[in-house]
Every structure is written in C-alpha cells, then in structure tokens.
Amino acid sequence: MSYQKEVHIAQLAVQRATILTQRVFHGTKGTESKDDRSPVTVGDYGAQALIIHAIQHNFPNDEIVGEEEASTLRQNPNLTTQIWDLVKAAQLDDTAAEQELGGPLESPEQMLQAIDAGRSAGGLRGRIWALDPIDGTKGFLRGGQYAVCLALIEDGDVKVGVLACPNLPVDDSAPLSADVGEKGSDGEGRGVLFAAVFRTGATSRPLGQGALRTSRPIRMQDVPDITQATFCESVEAGHSSHGDQAAIAKKLGITKESVRMDSQAKYGSIARGAGDLYLRLPVRADYEEKIWDHAAGDLIVREAGGKVTDAEGKPLDFGRGRTLKDNKGVVAAPKTVHQQVLDAVKSVLSSK
Template sequence: MDRPYATEHQIAILAVHRASLLTQIVLKTLDQGHLSKPDKSPVTIADFGSQALLISAIHHSFPDDTFVGEENASVLRGDARLRERVWELVCSVHLDGDAESAGLLPALESQDEMLDAIDLGVSTRSREGRVWVLDPVDGTADFMRGGQYAVSLALLEDGVQRVGVVGCPNLDAEAAGFFDGPCGGPRPGVVVSAVAGQGAAVRPMSPSGALLPPRRLPSLPDPPPLPASLRFVDSFSSPTTSLSLHAAIVQALGAPWPPRDLDSLQLRCVALALGRCDAMIRIPHSRERRDWIWDYAGGVLIAEEVGVKFTDAWGKRIDFGTGRKLEENFGWVVAHEGAHGAVLEVVLGLKGT
C-alpha cells in the first residue's frame, strides 16, 4: 500500500522540477522581462510561467483543492506582448520520460488556460481543507542577478503542512559550500522534499527533467551545537529586519557573526535541513509586520523532518492556517531542536523584542 500522500508528493516533485527548468531557461536568455509590483519587489516572466505550471499540474490531478500563490494574472491580461512572452516560455518546457505521456503533467492548451491557472492562486484561506501554497520564484532579486533562489510548493491540510517540495535550480549538488554567492556556471540543481512524519530527501535535478534517485536526509546529530558554535543564516539585503538587532542576539550567544547570507527564505530552510547552518532569527522592524505564508510553507516542513525547531519570536508555534499571511506569528526563532531554547531565551531577554 502506498504511504499517505505518495501521489501528492510525486506530482509535486514533478511540478517543481518542471517549473525549475522554466526558470533556468529564463536565466539563459539574460532578459527576465522584469516589472515592479506595487510593493516594489521585482517580478519576472519566470514568476508568471512558474506559477502557471505549478498550479496547472496540481489542479489537473486534484481539481477540488485550492491554492495560495504569490502572483495573479492581472498584468498579463492587460499586456498582450508580455502575455505572449510568458506563453512561449510555458510552451517550451517539457519533461522527458513518462510524466507527461502518462498525463501527470498535462500541457496547457491556450493562453486563457494559462491565465486562469495563475489566477487560481488568489485564495485567501488556508485553514480548511486541502490548500496548496506556492512561491514560483522565492528570492527574485537574487534570481535576476543569477544567484540563489527557490521554487516552492506545499500542501496544507486543515492548516497543517503535509507535503513540502523546494526546487533549488542554482545549487550544485556536488560542490561543497554551494550556498555561497552567485553561480559561476551551469548547475544541475536539487529538489528537496518531505512528507510529514516520513522524513526528508534530496535529489539532483536533470536538465531533461528525468527524476533521479533521491538521498534521504539524516536527522540532525545529537548532542546539539553549543550556543557559541551555532552557525546562523540571514539576509544582508532584507529591508524588513534589523541586522544590528540580529547581530546583538547572535553575539549575546557568543556565536560567530556575520552569518551565512541567503536572501531566499525557502533556501534558508533548505540550508538548515542540509546541515549547512544551525540557526536563523528574523525580528521585523515593525511589531505589525507579518510574513507571507508562501515564504515558508514547505521549507519549514522539510527542516522540521530532520530535527529543526521553528517558533516565532514569542516562542509560539507557527500557524499556517491564517490565510495569505502568518497573522498569528511575529518573527522567527529557528534552530536545532536541542539548541532552540537557548536562542529563544536570548531573543526574549533582549529589550524591544
């Protein structure tokens, strides 16, 4: 008998792999056709094309499920030239092997179908039933510079993570330290995935889209790292958090600063799951700041499956059932399960948090 969520897991891996190949095609063109969203963050044809492929794949197999995605198709509906570019991109991506011939990843038939698929991601609920949460390109600014980024997809059931898949197209599966800096040449990329209660695994990407054998990720070793030896991951370019406050927290623990620098939040979760880092904190400037659900759903599950503990800055569990934003959580405290308490104690003890 198949394990729970085996079909969802398989299709999600195929969908993320195909969408990741699409983003790699865009990178090769050196013309991302970028726009600006109302919040001034960059958006590219890769975001639109990736979201269309992710949603269409899942919707084909699970038509009653709903979606929470970052993009909508309003810009494409009003710009025929841009819409045509995204359509050409979507039509250019195919997986070798049996995935498409078996009907697991059907091709989109028209531009209207593409637009409708993108717009399925506008749901505002994540508490009831089966909801797929996706980020078509996480870390878009780094993506546009040829750096590290992610394609993520997660299944929530009644607000609880069940399946998580994160594609990392610019991570070299063979090279040590492959989280450092922009890629210097072609990368095979990796797909990291997990099913709740079944552990996590990583597999290399194939340029043809063929699924290669996975490697199970080991649980994090015990005993946990001492506070003074924790390796943190952060973003030097985030406009919403205070690096000076983060530095004070890390230095109070006696841990080294500066931390590893990764813009994509999903990639930070992957770095933790792969044991490249031990801890992460994220304290927003504003007490009213709440993070988008798609920046974490899926990646959090993958890291949890190997022994990473996630809470917010108040020590509360992360509630993914609050819609498009994590309305019940402020900030993040993340570390090896055995070291989390020491980090949280310092965060809670610092004035202003």
C-alpha cells in the same frame, strides 16, 4: 493519508517549473513591480502556470494560494506572449512526466487561467496548496540564490513541502560559502530538490528533467558548541533585521560571519546541516509574513529534526489565511539548541 501521490506530483511539477526559471535566469528576466513594490519576473508567471496546471489536473478539488495573478498580463499581450513561449519551451524540455502533470497547457488563455487559479484566501479548513513560483526574486535578479516552493496545507497543518534550489550544491555535505548568496550557479554539481512529508522525514535529490532522481534522507546536524554555529539570514535588510540578528549572534558567542542568501534555500541549507540556525526577525511591527514564503521550508526543517517557531516561541500558524498574521518572525534551529537561541532572541528583542 500517506501523501505519496501529493509529494510525487509536487516534486515533478516544481522540477518542470524550475526548468523554466533556469531559462529565465540565464536570459532576459522581464521584471515589473507589483503594488507592494516587490519585483516579479516572467519566470514567476510561467512557473506558477505550470505548477497550478499540474495541481488542478491531479487534485481538482484543492484550493491554491499563489503569489501571482494575471490581471497585468491581460493588459500586456507582448508580455503574455513572452511568458507563453517560455511555458511551451519548458513543456517541450520535460515531456517524460507530461501525462502525470496533466498534459501540456494548450493556449495563452489556459495559461492565464492557471495563473489566476491561485487566488484562494487560505484558511483553517480543507486542502490548500501554498505556492511561491520564484522565492527570493531579488536574489534571482542579481544572480544569487532562489527557490521554487510548494506546500500542501490540510486543515491548517503543512503535510507536504517541496523546494527546488537550482543554485545550491547537490552535495548535502558541502559547507556554505560566505558568497553563496551573491554567486549563484546552476552548472554541474548544482541543483537540489528538497521534499518532506509529515511524520515521514525529509529528503534531497539532484534536480533533473522527467523522472525524479534518487533521493536520500537529510538530517539537521547537532550543534555541540553554539559559538561555532553557522548563522543564516536574509540578504535584504528590509526583510529581516540584520542589527537584531547581529546582537543575537553576539549574545550566543557566535563570531563567525553570517551567511546571507535569499529565499527558502536557507531552510533547505540548515535542514541538511550545511547551516545551523536561521533567523528572520521583523523590521516593522505591522509586517505579516506570507504563508508561501515559509510553509515548505518549515516542514522540511521539522522533518529533518529541527524546530521552527516565531520569535515568541509559537509554532507558525498556516491556517490564518494568506499570511502568518498570528506570528512575528521565524527562529529555526536544531531541537537541542532551539530554546537557547530563542532565549537570546527574546532577550535582545525585549531590550529594545
């Protein structure tokens, strides 16, 4: 399969959902806490509804693993109305691709049903979309980096990956500033849509409305001197061990300060050469990464010429359900230095 329809619809749907998230980014975010104490915003719910609606229209037999579900909204009509207003506004702002995306959602109940359609258990067989409507919610809340993420997994393998990063520079050659994770802006010159299809490469293009803008291929940069590499990591210490990552950087001879940012924007940044390495190391032995937090970025980096494994050197396994239960941590780097980085990771982790 070429997956050209899948990547086209995925980009249009993610782009439309990003219009909604940007409206929330500049307004009242309407947060609440989920059972695992992670925050969720009105933007998460609205973006999930828009994307699932487009998937169901175009690929009605596919399953969807979405991060959110609508039980809380059904008990809170005021919050439902707030999200419905955002969904209607996003649809009015982006009418050019309306028919391709299945026409507009027509009612709050249809919106809630779309949100709840993301309850697939995942698994090794069939076509399953992994969706994170706002990845990096804490970055979104603080005005930093976030991403809207969608990937198609077929029989356990990621075939299509799309990331919208509204607050990253459009310019693929723009270096990452040290404060990129704290000072997000979706103004002029910002907003990039990354995409990849298995065995066909990775691209970036400016975010917009309606028809997709012109794309350009992206490639990871060679790292002839590992000591000069730009190291990307999570902002939240609860997501990834900053101490272990500092020890690994020291072992590699990297003295440059790491760049901390939320979300799969890190995957997009290293895929186009703005950064070089991305590590996410577990802070608890029992922690399982969610597939929607990595599927799109994993494919985009690999199709840009990089290599992604866990901390033991195993490929990420997206066929085990809603989590990466057979993997611990993430190591993403150009192929030429991945083993060197992995050796440093193993050395530091084994000494604990």
